[in-house]
Amino acid sequence: MAKGFDCATPLTASTAKAFFQDGYVFVARYLVPNGWKMLSRSEAELISKAGLQIVSVFETTADRALGGRTAGLSDGKTALQTARSIGQPEGSTIYFAVDFDATAAQMSTVIQYIRAASEATPGYSTGVYGSNAVVEAVSKSGACSRFWQTYAWSQGKQSSAANIYQYQNDITLHGIGVDLNRSFGNEGWWNTVDYMMSPEDANKLIAFLGAGYMATGFADAREEFHRLANELRKASNQPEE
Structure with a gap:
């Protein structure tokens, strides 16, 4: 089991080093093409040099997945271009966020979104971030291969399919707001180091x-x-x- 966190605030060399020294193994950051929370190539390099692994998550709006297949194809294309531009290696994972309490009636549309995003990101594994219900439904559908569950909207349940589990939100460490995670293997994380032993x-x-x-x-x-x-x-x- 590995200790990690996610945050919207870009890391500096000093904050990345501080988290690593605290025993954190990975950080999840936003794989988006613009905006204040975007992961840049230079940030990816300093995170890697500090010794942390990177988990990429694509999210624009919380309920973007309700756009279904059309939105998934568009977001997948954008995520693919962004991943390549910042040096994310093929074979690693891009998670697409379902950051709301998706209902059973909405799940088919969510699955269509994730399946389309996966089609649009050749060379990369695809993952979904969401509640227990989302992770369970998407994993059973086969729409992607990696799963990041949040405790939010999950009624205390944790999916056995989860590669990453987000268990606490909105705390402050080293001067920035973070959410806390633990992982269980096959996360699909990455860094910019040329060679890295698993x-x-x-x-x-x-x-x-x-x-x-x-x-x-x-x-x-x-x-x-x-x-x-x-x-x-x-x-x-x-x-x-």
């Missing part, structure tokens, strides 16, 4: 090093096992221990 692979190797650490009684050997484990953590953008 946290899953790094942690498997760290487990082997941990066995060696416990087996040896030599202080120098233990120090070396610890150093190598932290090198693996750095290589996979995880906090050192």
Whole structure:
């Protein structure tokens, strides 16, 4: 499980570093072509250099998904162009927000929106952000492959399909307003670093090093096992221990 946050405020090098030092692994930012909350290429680079992963979310208005297929194709096209312009690598995920309490009667339209957005973003995985009901309905439809659930409008339920779960909103950390999240794997996050080991692979190797650490009684050997484990953590953008 990884610790993360989302925010509308662009991060600076110092705030990104502060969050990383607090043990945060990822930040979700807005993949939109303009406006004050947009993620820029330069911000993506400084976030990456600070050691954080990026989750991209596309949102213009909260209920944009009610535009159905036409809106999904348009937003997908815009998201694709924006992702390429800021250096988001193919194979990572673009989440499309359903930021309202979608009803059962609206779900078919929401699914049409997500399915169209997915069609319009070739090379990228597609995800949806929304309530438990949205995540459950969209996952069952097969319209996308990644799911970010918010606790809002979810009546205490958490979908087993969720890759990311937003569990608290509207708090202030390091001088900016953020929402708190945790993730469970296959999030589709990214950064601008040319090579990055996955946290899953790094942690498997760290487990082997941990066995060696416990087996040896030599202080120098233990120090070396610890150093190598932290090198693996750095290589996979995880906090050192």
